[in-house]
Amino acid sequence: MANLIVHGGKPLSGTITPSGNKNAVLPILCATLLTDEPVSLSNVPAITDIEKLVTFFRELGSRIDWDREAKTMRLDHSDLGSDFDPQTLPQGMRSAVLLFAPLLQRFKEVHLDSNPKGCALGIRELDPHLEILSHLGTKVAHNGELKLKIEEKFQGASHWADYMSVTTTETFLMAAATADGVSTLTNAASEPHVQDLCRFLQSMGAKIEGVGTSVLTVTGVDSLAGAEATISSDHHEVATFLALGAITGGDVWITDSGPEHFALINRSFAKLGVEISYDGETAICGPKQSLKIQQPFTSNLLPKIEAAPWPYFPVDLLPPMVALATQAEGVMHFWNKVYEGGFAWLPELVKFGAHAVVSDPHRIVVFGQRPMRPAVVEAPYIIRAAVALYMTAASIEGRSIVKNADPIRRAHPHFAENLRKLGAEIEWDE
Template sequence: MSNLIVHGGTPLAGRIIPSANKNAVLPILCATLLSAEPIRLHGVPEITDVKKILEVFRNLGSRVEVDFKTGLLDVHHRDTHFDASKDRLPEEMRSSIMLVPGLMARFGAARIEDDVKGCTLGMREIDPHVEVFERFGAQVERQPDGLLLHVQAAKLHANDHWTDYASVTTTENFVLCAALADGTSTLMNAASEPHVQEFCLFLQMLGAQIEGLGTSKLKISGVDRLKGGEFTFAEDFHEIVTFLALGAITGGDVQVKNSTPEQFPLIDRTFAKFGVRIEHKDGWSRAITDGPLKVKEPFTRNILQKVEAAPWPYLPVDLLPIFVALGVKAEGSVMFWNKVYDGAMGWTSELSKFGAHAFLSDPHRMVTFGGKPLAPAEVESPYIIRVAIALLMVAASIKGRSVIRNATPIRRAHPHFVENICTLGARIEWVEGD
């Protein structure tokens, strides 16, 4: 277990450059399996999930050369091999399920381990993914320790599909299968998040024929092979929002490099609900506050201010905990609504240890009654990346020493996150132990 010691109360200030988005990096790494040509990636973050994927590649015979100091990765799957009877995929990260299409396309077989999982965001079923694989011609066999998938003649067959909901990973698995399938495939109710668009741009660079980027309908015409190439990751909008929020909650002045401000209008309006104005200028974004945070009152007097999160182009659910932290600090009441995951809001008891007033209405909704006196505390983070960060944010805004226990999930998504915050003036350190 890794704990964070936070000496809060210092306004954070300065400029910072975010890392790449884990949710773009991991599917793109999995997509490299579709090509037998050399691929070079720039801006690869040094996070645990990336290291696990690269270790899988090495174990399968791929050539992997990475320098995390520069973020440069060279990967070549020319000599890659796979034996479904003995080769295993990582169980401890959800993204390993995106290795399946590449393995099926290259070797005609793949596995899904029984315990494949990621953050503890409630029930996260694998059935939508299995359904996609079956539609492309995979035969699925249940075994004692997982699922075995076979494709006759190692060739996937194009199809049209309409998903139950706009799932990011299901969309990416469909595109991965369709890229080398025989014919044209169409996906309705596709996810359109920025990282999904970045993932599709990467595949287009390799030669995939994809239409409809950024919309809920994708059309993919399969090709015989994908080439190699070179690709540079964009900044992670999750990190951009997090660093801006850290500046706001501590009463500081943080500027964050942001090359995609066109993705931010709804995020900017959400910040404004807490009295924070976001300025985008010359490739940088800045959070500006005028005194203590205060919730903007709705014109409809009998309702609470609210923040609703759902699949893009809604506010992303991954960002909801970041705004919960602002809600705890800001004077006024806010209802937060997670429209995707059951049980992902059940950490109000940890907020209460700081003295925060937060009420869990049901598995999807939480109400914060902000502006109350807060005090340093020792809290326990659930295994959810941005909940750990939200607890860190609250601690950073309070003068005194707090402890965030089990903050390990942060390392799954954000390289050198604590070190980066410390360059802004924070006093935070990792402490290993139980």
């Protein structure tokens, strides 16, 4: 594991271009297995999860040309074998569950070694995926080994999900795209990256209605064709670098920022005294932000940022906002409505001198502008929490170390390079 060495206390200023959205490119890559025709992608980020998927595809027999410098990739799955070894599935990559539907569509049967905690993919909730696949005609057996099987193809069906799960919605879309008949998912996720997968499948010939809503209707087609697509900018990375500009008192400009997704995110920035402006597609966090927490009209309540599935404020962006709140004047209440472990990294933030009270597993209260000091902290295996610890270190004069910061590379292929462009003193200690 690598550590980040941070020399903080310097305003970060300049212009950067965000990476392609990790959460869009991974399901899109999995969806390319649904066609034998070539697929060309641009703005592909060089992140570790993609490396794992590409290795897996090549072991299946796929031909892949990946120009990392140009950020382009061409995939051709027309020569895949008749079966695959489940041990070759990408390890340590939670989104590998997105391979279930396309592998079933190709091979009709998938066997995975499993244990009481899940399967070879690691610990994650598989039940919603298995429920969706079962509704669409998959036979599911679990007796020391997880066995999934379909006959000739998936069967159209309607399903009302327990909750808005991004990867479960993406599993539904890939299975329903070539199913026999019409399929409907109620309580579907609608995040920008889910919309990106919908549009990619549509470019391949899929018939999908309700893109961007909580009800998706898919009319199955016999086959999907090749396509060309550009991976959209990562709105998480855009928001992260805007927050970095604000917390260090810099002047940061982000090109290709996708402002259509930022109305609520920018209102949340404003609650922390940060105004985001735009020049076309370029987002701007200018200098001299007030960093003063806005008081609500309902004066007996704390100012609050609450996160839940889209179109709520994104849960993944809570950690950068928490870090920003440590430097803002006032008190802010944060509410993570999804993950009970979402604030487990707070003891590391406190090592910098931050004042935060954990109300319960889902809610914390941050008291801003307390005396802060450099520190050595341990990053959890949570991308944005590791980033938030870096943000805090960058705002404090002196040398800090964020240990085990590798998770950042899962989403930000050029994190340190982009920061240096903004004037940061940062280095990886491998």
